[in-house]
Amino acid sequence: MINLEGIPIPDDAPRPASCIGIARPAPDLMVLTLDPPHRSMAVLDLPLMRDLDLALDHVDAEKGLTGLVITGREPLSFAAGADIDAIETAEDAALVERVVSLGQQVFQRIANLSRVTTVAAVGGPVPGGAFELGLACDYIVAAEDPKTRIGLPETQLGILPAWGGTTRLPRRIGVPAAAEAILTGRLFPAKAALKRGMVDRLTKPEYLVRIASEIATGKRSCKRKSRGIAGLLVDRNPL
Known part of the structure; x- marks a missing residue:
C-alpha cells in the first residue's frame, strides 16, 4: 500500500474507496472501473490513485483470482491522464516528485501481478498517464472508434512520461518507435496504435469489457506483435 x-488531499475529495468500482462477474475474474464521483471523466489524481491502490489490496487478497480487467465507466471514457492542473500549479518540487513516485509504485503493483492476467480495456482519449496505466497491464484492448486516441503527449507540456511510459513502451514496440511516439507526443487513432503494437486488440466499443474479460480469463487468446531480435535486446538490457 502506498504511503x-x-x-x-483536498478536503472535498471523495471518501476512500469511492473512485474505483469493484465487480466480480466470475469467480476467477475481477473488473476494476475508474469511476470517480467528482469527475465527469476519470483523472488520475490523488483520490483515484489512492483508491486504485486500495483496490489492488482486494486483488492481492483474492487467491482464486486469475484475471483482472481495468476499464472506464463507459467504453469511450477510460481516463484523461494525470492531474495536469495540479502539476502545473504545484509550488513544491519535492511534493511533485513524491506524487510521481506514488504513481510509479501503484502501476508497478499492477505490473507485478504475476499470478493474474491483467488487461486494460480502453477507449476514447487515452493520453499520458492513462496509457501508462494500460502499459502496466499484460494486454491492452482498445475500442475501435474515431474517438479513441492513444499516446504519450507529455512532451507537448514540457515534461516526460514519468509513470513507466519511457521504459514499458520501448519494451512493447521497440526503441525507435517508442522514441518517436514520446518525442512527438502524438496521439494515435486505434488502428494506427494496433499497427504499431501499442495495443494488442481492437473491438467494437460495446464488446470492450467482454473481450477484455475473455482474454484475462484465458477464454480468448491474444498475441502481441513480434519485435524480433531488437525486442529481445531491449528486454535483456532494460532502459
Whole structure:
C-alpha cells in the first residue's frame, strides 16, 4: 500500500474507496472501473490513485483470482491522464516528485501481478498517464472508434512520461518507435496504435469489457506483435 502521509488531499475529495468500482462477474475474474464521483471523466489524481491502490489490496487478497480487467465507466471514457492542473500549479518540487513516485509504485503493483492476467480495456482519449496505466497491464484492448486516441503527449507540456511510459513502451514496440511516439507526443487513432503494437486488440466499443474479460480469463487468446531480435535486446538490457 502506498504511503500518503504528508501529501495533502483536498478536503472535498471523495471518501476512500469511492473512485474505483469493484465487480466480480466470475469467480476467477475481477473488473476494476475508474469511476470517480467528482469527475465527469476519470483523472488520475490523488483520490483515484489512492483508491486504485486500495483496490489492488482486494486483488492481492483474492487467491482464486486469475484475471483482472481495468476499464472506464463507459467504453469511450477510460481516463484523461494525470492531474495536469495540479502539476502545473504545484509550488513544491519535492511534493511533485513524491506524487510521481506514488504513481510509479501503484502501476508497478499492477505490473507485478504475476499470478493474474491483467488487461486494460480502453477507449476514447487515452493520453499520458492513462496509457501508462494500460502499459502496466499484460494486454491492452482498445475500442475501435474515431474517438479513441492513444499516446504519450507529455512532451507537448514540457515534461516526460514519468509513470513507466519511457521504459514499458520501448519494451512493447521497440526503441525507435517508442522514441518517436514520446518525442512527438502524438496521439494515435486505434488502428494506427494496433499497427504499431501499442495495443494488442481492437473491438467494437460495446464488446470492450467482454473481450477484455475473455482474454484475462484465458477464454480468448491474444498475441502481441513480434519485435524480433531488437525486442529481445531491449528486454535483456532494460532502459
